[in-house]
Amino acid sequence: MLFWTYMLRCADGRYYVGHTDNLEYRIGQHQSGALGGYTGHRRPVELVWSQEVSTRAEALAAERQIKGWSRVKKEALIEGDWDGISRLAKSRSQT
Known part of the structure; x- marks a missing residue:
């Protein structure tokens, strides 16, 4: 199962992060x-990013990690900007 x-x-422009076994x-x-x-009160919603994983534990761990990210870092993920994500992670660890 995936x-x-x-x-x-x-x-309203805010982001929601979740996990599921049936994305559609x-x-x-x-x-x-x-x-x-x-x-429920922020519709309509638009899927802007998803990642397939092999276990529910992996999906939940990724959800929890991303929920803790800043808006800028979430937007870098949406854009696939891995350099930006890395840079943002380093700058946060130095503060």
Whole structure:
């Protein structure tokens, strides 16, 4: 079974990070408001990034890590800017 860690951009410009074993279905739940919570009042949402992994533990670990990132670092991930992510990680560790 495969799992995904994903990031949504909400209508208010904020980001939501989650994980699931059925990405298409979960995005539909967020889009319809079926899940309520954070995205329920910030629709519509747009999938801006996802990564496939092989275990739920990996997906959850990635979700928790990314949730702790700054907005700028999340946007670097969306853009696939690995140099920027590395630079931002180094600058944070030096503060």
